Amino acid sequence: MSAHTKEPTPGAGVNATWNYTLGSIVFLFVAMDLIIILDLLGRFSETRSGTDLALVAVCSLAAAVRIRFCWFLRDRRDGALPETWWTVALFAPALVAWGLAFVAPETALFATVQLWLSGVLWAFFVRWRLRLVALALLLGVVVTPVAVHAAQGIPQTSQIFGALSGFVLFYGVMLPAMLYASLWMWRVVWRLDEARQLGAELAVTQERLRFAADLHDIQGHHLQVIALKAELAERTMGSAPEQAAAQLSEIRIIAKEAMEETRSLVAGLREVGLQSELENASEVLTLSGAACTLAVSSDPAAPEAQRVLAFAVREATTNILRHSNASWAAISLTDVRGGTELVVTNDGVAGTPERAGGGSGLVGLRKRVQAIGGTLDAAAGTERGSEPAQHTFELRVWIPEGGST
Incomplete structure (x- = not known):
């Protein structure tokens, strides 16, 4: 620019x-x-x-x-x-x-x-x-x-x-x-x-901020996945060279996708697909060693709602990979209270939401959600009925029907 x-x-x-x-x-x-x-x-x-x-x-x-x-x-x-x-x-x-x-x-x-x-x-x-x-x-x-x-x-x-x-x-x-x-x-x-x-002038500034946020979402997610796959390839290089080669091949593909998405972002042509993000999140979390369950029973029609929810999935996945050692994760997308609710839970975080990935990424996500009339809650807790007690972290995003109030 x-x-x-x-x-x-x-x-x-x-x-x-x-x-x-x-x-x-x-x-x-x-x-x-x-x-x-x-x-x-x-x-x-x-x-x-x-x-x-x-x-x-x-x-x-x-x-x-x-x-x-x-x-x-x-x-x-x-x-x-x-x-x-x-x-x-x-x-x-x-x-x-x-x-x-x-x-x-x-x-x-x-x-x-x-x-x-x-x-x-x-x-x-x-x-x-x-x-x-x-x-x-x-x-x-x-x-x-x-x-x-x-x-x-x-x-x-x-x-x-x-x-x-x-x-x-x-x-x-x-x-x-x-x-x-x-x-x-x-x-x-x-x-x-x-x-x-x-x-x-304000419109230009807002567009620059949007571009910066989108670039952070794209590159941050891809770089995290590349780092994860590179680590897996390094670990399996001696014992399973074929698996390591497959991981390196995927790294090349992901890097190429990152470049293409960045070019599309600059051209203003990139559209975030919610279903693709959900599937990618499940796959990446599974590769990281976390047993991931995916339950989808809603598909919001509003493009802006899909865009924000896709960003939420990406941000939640990146935070789990970056800030936790989760053994399991659960992602659900359901119709609740006249809108769509995304819930992402994992057991890899102990402590407060601020420690649980509550940095600038969640702050930016909260602004996106609130801009279309939605709500965002991020809280650490304890899984009920588990022995010993398991600490969990839950991200809950609700978007009203139509994408705005």
Whole structure:
């Protein structure tokens, strides 16, 4: 499997949503700026005042920077501002316009609103608590020129601007709410896409874990059988060379099967056969010297149930071979309580379930069983009626009908 994974990218729908959000936000600013700049140009055409011309220039520059600043909203995080010089560029022309409001009372409202527009946009890059404080302080600064002129009794608007004053005030007050609504919707879509990406990464991780578990099941079982047969061949090499040769031949076949199953696993084509696993378990346990009885009266139809039960048979067999010196073993598969129950018992373990092969293999098996609604019990005990007392270990797996609850 490749060690590199492709980074998930936003879907086309996410990009389309951002384009729509950006367009709506830009429109909010452009609509206000166009109205203000066009009326300021109309006033300049009448007055030919240098102050009015300067106000047109700084308002146009402030509008252009605000539009560019909107692009940073896509990847914004609370408390993460763009580069400092962009913040300076955002506020510099707006502050100049605010300063001109002190010397141009007729246009004070349109001049001071530039600082409000830039400040509202900037506020959405800081944490929400600081945002509220910043907007409140900003509002106090913005209205200062208007308040000064009002206190001095100086007329602040001409008839041309008076008709738009109410609109500018209403639009300015509503701008934070409109901007918040647009960004909230974008944030929801962005988080959903982030969840989609995390889900894709999690699916890859789960598939890797499944592959690792399947590889452990396949190779662990085959290697245990190979080790057992190699030991038998070594013991019989001198006394029964023909039997030893047969064991070596079987080792070669098992090794070949292990390679083929590993290739099939990589290709995702391997299917675990429950009946084959039961028969193989009985044969291997018998070869190890344990008298094995096999009683099968159930055959679950659900593929996932067969898969998990086959893994259970393989894990139980491997644990008996690896951790015990069993003289007998019993395997049964029956219909119980509306499901299928597998019971594997042997007499080769004395002690607690943790000592009786209760390692990572049983932990992984328990997770597989529980994932489809089943239960797993592993317990050491004493066989009833035996003299002397025989210690036993029993693995009991129950799978509901259909393979899940």
